[in-house]
Amino acid sequence: MKLRHLVIALTAGATLLACSDNEPNSVGDAPIAIAIHGGAGTITRDNLSREKEAEIREALTLATEAGYAVLESGGEAVDAVQAAIQVLEENPLFNAGRGAVYTYEGRHELDASIMLGDTLEAGAVSGVTNIKSPIEAARAVMERSRHVFLSGEGAESFAREQGLEQVSNTYFNTPHRYEQLQRALTALNQTEDETTLIAHQHWDNAFNMGTVGAVALDADGNLAAGTSTGGMTAKRWGRIGDSPVIGAGTWADNESCAVSATGHGEYFIRYHVAADICSRVKYQQLSVVEAGDQVIHDVLVNAGGTGGVIILDPMGNISMPFNTEGMYRASKTSNEQLTVGIYREE
Ligand code: ASP
Numbered sequence: 001m002k003l004r005h006l007v008i009a010l011t012a013g014a015t016l017l018a019c020s021d022n023e024p025n026s027v028g029d030a031p032i033a034i035a036i037h038g039g040a041g042t043i044t045r046d047n048l049s050r051e052k053e054a055e056i057r058e059a060l061t062l063a064t065e066a067g068y069a070v071l072e073s074g075g076e077a078v079d080a081v082q083a084a085i086q087v088l089e090e091n092p093l094f095n096a097g098r099g100a101v102y103t104y105e106g107r108h109e110l111d112a113s114i115m116l117g118d119t120l121e122a123g124a125v126s127g128v129t130n131i132k133s134p135i136e137a138a139r140a141v142m143e144r145s146r147h148v149f150l151s152g153e154g155a156e157s158f159a160r161e162q163g164l165e166q167v168s169n170t171y172f173n174t175p176h177r178y179e180q181l182q183r184a185l186t187a188l189n190q191t192e193d194e195t196t197l198i199a200h201q202h203w204d205n206a207f208n209m210g211t212v213g214a215v216a217l218d219a220d221g222n223l224a225a226g227t228s229t230g231g232m233t234a235k236r237w238g239r240i241g242d243s244p245v246i247g248a249g250t251w252a253d254n255e256s257c258a259v260s261a262t263g264h265g266e267y268f269i270r271y272h273v274a275a276d277i278c279s280r281v282k283y284q285q286l287s288v289v290e291a292g293d294q295v296i297h298d299v300l301v302n303a304g305g306t307g308g309v310i311i312l313d314p315m316g317n318i319s320m321p322f323n324t325e326g327m328y329r330a331s332k333t334s335n336e337q338l339t340v341g342i343y344r345e346e
Pocket of ligand 1: 039040209210211229230231232240241242243261262263264265266
């Protein structure tokens with residue numbers, strides 16, 4: 001039995017004893033919550049068809065409900081995060097799992113990470129090409145290896161040894177992402193210095209839209225966060241974004257908050273966005289709204305970085321700031337019904 005499970009079991013036992021004189025069981029009253037995102041970018045009512053919007057809202061609903069069902073039945077936050085993300089990884093609408101963007105060479109290289117708020121255990125994979133569910137692989141790294149972060153062929157062979165489901169790289173192919181690659185290659189060919197283009201915000205973030213992530217709070221008061229992505233369209237040379245980088249794209253700490261990010265990864269890495277938000281909560285006693293707004297609307301905007309985050313604290317407070325025109329997002333808590341958002345003004 002892991003230490004944290006032992007602590008939870010002892011705490012639950014103590015609670016039961018304390019409640020034995022017909023007092024209500026406080027575990028049943030503890031808040032539970034989940035928030036998810038499906039990417040941030042140039043999403044406006046004009047460039048999203050009614051049908052596509054309905055499909056996206058439906059997918060976000062299904063993923064949120066899948067995660068919430070885990071929490072409602074007493075499951076752990078990490079299980080809720082994985083359940084929600086796997087629904088989105090399997091949906092070709094999102095840039096994660098099926099539907100992942102293409103690299104410059106016309107393949108798919110996927111990144112994912114996961115973190116626990118009680119023990120700060122974490123796991124991540126990057127540049128994987130044949131693992132069906134990168135978030136499951138990230139979790140396996142956390143729970144079944146001595147390491148935190150595995151990449152490329154090593155991560156693949158670890159996943160095979162662990163019996164995780166393998167697919168051909170073409171499993172991740174979709175026509176709409178292929179078409180985005182062609183447009184991205186055209187844009188790259190029109191610039192003399194492609195490294196400058198990739199490093200700066202002129203890159204059309206519609207090319208990458210759809211990274212997915214989740215944060216959850218379970219009835220034991222534990223937070224977890226996870227993120228999964230295909231990265232940036234036409235990425236080269238083994239490029240890794242923020243999504244698998246603990247502290248940049250994913251962070252969870254019961255003493256502050258849980259965060260999953262989406263946006264221009266180069267900026268999220270350099271400004272260690274997820275951990276910075278939680279540090280502001282932890283050391284400056286800011287609310288998740290204040291901390292998220294400072295980092296997304298001040299720090300990142302001043303730097304030229306675009307994107308957004310979902311944030312959840314141990315009381316079940318949620319904030320979902322973004323500095324792009326839209327961010328696919330949804331949440332549900334024991335106090336608030338399911339809400340789904342896409343555009344800025346909702
Ligand atoms: N953050 C991801 C990356 O840079 C992309 C995204 O979230 O849109 O790889």
